[in-house]
Amino acid sequence: MNAVARRERLMELLEKADGAVSATALAHTLSVSRQIIVGDIALLRAAGERITATPRGYVLDRSAAGELRTVACRHTTPEDMANELNIMVDNGCTVVNVIVDHRVYGQLVGQLDLSSRYDVSVFIQKVVEHGAKPLSDLTGGIHLHTLRCPDESAYRRVTEALQEAGILLT
Known part of the structure; x- marks a missing residue:
């Protein structure tokens, strides 16, 4: 899987997640290192994706009601x-x-x-x-x-x- 396809898949995983997903879990799912995931997240954020790092992992900011x-x-x-x-x-x-x-x-x-x-x-x-x-x-x-x-x-x-x-x- 090339980098662009991996980042698209990464976004799909975050969109489907019920909560935070750790970089380690994402790395395991995508068969890459944790560092690759951290770099991909940085690039996705730079491209405007609203990804937040929490103590439990990454989440998409869905602008919850309230x-x-x-x-x-x-x-x-x-x-x-x-x-x-x-x-x-x-x-x-x-x-x-x-x-x-x-x-x-x-x-x-x-x-x-x-x-x-x-x-x-x-x-x-x-x-x-x-x-x-x-x-x-x-x-x-x-x-x-x-x-x-x-x-x-x-x-x-x-x-x-x-x-x-x-x-x-x-």
């Missing part, structure tokens, strides 16, 4: 991070990303795409396994999350629950 809202949070423990994310997904919102404002690099964004407790648990497990620090460690725990909420009431439930948990930055 209101995009931002919440400002502060936490300092891994337990608070898990609690914060679970509050958001338990109230029906998808945690699209995390954003910190770094003194040197400016705005840093980490794509999350978390919609369920399962997604949160997989994310937290990866953080632990890799000894990763949350982006919010760079800013004393202060960070933003972009949420995709089905409606205004879901957003209000999230902010009220984060306020009760002492995580919402006000």
